[in-house]
Amino acid sequence: MTNTTVLAGASAPAAGPAVQQPGIYQMTAEEYHADRGSLSSTGARKLLPPSCPAIFRHEQDNPPAPKKTFDFGHAAHHLVLGDGPDIDVLDFPNYLTKAAKAARDEARDMGAVPMLRHDYEQVEAMADAIRRHPLAGPLFTPGSGVAEQSIFWTDRDTGIKRKARPDWVKQLPGLTLCVDYKTAADASPDGVSKAVQDHGYHQQAAWYLDGLEAAGMADDGSRFIFVFQMKTAPYLVTVRELDPQSLDIGRAKNRRALRVYADCQRTGTWPDWTGPVEEIPSISLPVWAALRDSEEYLSE
Template sequence: MTDQQPFVVERPGVYLGVPDHVYHADPVPGGSLSSTGARELLPPSCPARFRHRRDNPQPPKKVFDLGHAAHHLVLGTGPKLEVIERDRWDTNEVKAKVKAIREAGGVPLKRAEMETVEAMAAKLREHPRAAELLQPGSGDPEASLFWIDPETRVKCRARIDWLTRAVDVPRLIVPDYKTCRSAAPDDLQKTIAEHGWHQQADWYEGGIKALGLHPEPVVVFIAQEKEPPYLVTVAQPDSMARRIGAHLNRDARHLYRECTASGRWPGYADDVAMISLPGWVERQYEMELSL
């Protein structure tokens, strides 16, 4: 597949080699729902915000470059990495180079940033479980899945970092690579909740099952810190987290179907929202009254 060829998903399946920008532009006629979109539909976001972001794609941001570059080196695919050998990035020359690289679908990096992602990739290969899960030849990187939810008939899509090839095993372990501030297990508890990784795991597993790739897929997250020594933790949401993620995803699919059918994408609240003060303010007030 080349960038010049128009790509349209006419039927469910697994598609390899789909350019990143083509996938995110949603090549499904009539539109489809991704895991990110499902999370944007629900509180603390809302359908109106989801619709705005869908209709107004955000330009690339420097803050995501390190993660994209790490993905490239770890997975062996993705946007081209280009180092700009300049001390200053605020000159017109460098700004023009950065713009040209981004327009070509690449990731512009400083020399120190490239050295960082190279060190991250090397450190990940030292982790026994992470290296095993991402062993070359054991899966397909950046696989795009398109399916129809059997309950709501909503068209869904997912971009899976590493789609492990189905083998004769009771469970198919599918890894997803994440860069993060802290990979300490206690800190990942908050990270999973804040970024909806439990919903993402259920979404991917649902797509794999819907397409008949494997009856028992299990998504795990390879979390790696972005600061030395670039520690790695392979994490799996527990059973309660998975139940919550499945429930939220089901709500999102139903909400998406309703909004699509009605053409109405509501904001946070249609009526007057009753707002309480933070709990600590109420507790402080009660304490003062008791003195």
Template sequence: MTAAEVEAPAEVEPGVYDNVASEVYHADPVPDGSLSSTGARKLATECPAAFKHWVDHPEPYKSAFDFGTAAHKVVLGDGPELVLVDRDRWDTNEVKEQIRKIRAAGNIPLKQRDLDKVNAMAEALRAHPEAAALLEPGSGIAERTIIWNDRGVWRRIRIDWARHDGTLVDYKSCRSANPSKLPNHIADYGYHQQQEYYRDGALEFGLTELVCPFKFIFQEKEPPYLVSVIELDSTACGIGRHLNERALNTYALCRAADDWPGYVQTPLVSLPPRVEREYR
């Protein structure tokens, strides 16, 4: 089942919801629409017209998403069921139909090598003292969905792991968990903005406090599946909050006017500073 095939409920109340299916969350359970962390990141860095097109034309589901979803399932213990399709070829009509039925049931089809890989990743994570302690079974609740109204704007988030001590944890599978490369990776994907967006929702319902940490667990997708656990500094947090506020304001104004403009035109354009420096 895809997000596009899920109907939104007739109404929704602000609150913390557990056991919300991923496809229901991504289809947006708020009847009149809500702003997710992903949407806020897009709206803060792109023009409103591009954001509106993205909302109105959801990206088709790609099989490449399966691995990340499967890793979350094995690591966090929550999510769609993983179904082994132990066939050498997936391009036959028989296997295509089997895969279609698996997806229609809301589950994830996996090849044996991918299933082995996500299990190996989970084992490597459990061997990492800090990551294992953060995700210790019973220490929190996985995939908590929070929906709330902020100054007239409906917002929604889905927290990977909300610990009972108030710590929020987000798990990312990635190409490199090298701490020296993570700053650029975090900036490129807007994880500083995601963190503060999630923190807003958790604070709204008392799931965390400002003094509680937000931890990112990055894990590489290739052996030996190395792990890094990091926190963002105060400057990164401040930038994330500023970008979220800008996105919320833009979203509210565009919705009120039902106008989603494109790029602000700049008639006079300069060359990049690096080019100008070469000619000094």
């Protein structure tokens, strides 16, 4: 494991699960995720519907086991961004044999990402497609930005410690770009728009821009850029920037999540979707279904 170093004049954190001082840190992903004293964008999204604080608390206490889909994303980030854990390419067609499973587990124990050779060749083709893309290629030019710095800051309104780990920060004269690279089954513009809604990526964008501003990295302005890429040939790429209204909605949802988190910390209670009730609540059809069916069936 690499030593934790800190940038921007902040003191390096003391050993332990929580980073104590705001600042910009160069640390491993494992060290970043081990910090339980700060709220991340992913955590903030877990506090709000369709999730709830009880699910957030459970996942904090029971981190998910590694998945092949996570390995694929980590490997793609490694080749595109030039940072992250090493990739251990395994010469097996699948993980069905004991030898393949043992090699996979050994790679994980060493802190590497296990990849079957045919999967690795697919990731290499994806990285090549990124480099050839007229918009994404220049954004990720090696040496033109910094990959996966860890930013920690304190929220002024709630006092909650916050953190972010941008994929790629590219500082230009008078502008800072925060570029986020995502692999997806559907990288079409409609697919990207749906993914933003389904996964709360507008919250992520606003969260990261707030982090850059708090760290003093966006004094002259900042922009958040999504780079989505399909995981199947021909590995098409869509580069998009959120419109101001979507960012405003994301930031407003983040503010609510911070208030929910602060309240849960204060009370020690992490409620489900309903919370404490004395009577059984009612439930309705989705609005679109109620409007459709009311017109057809209640107008007779």
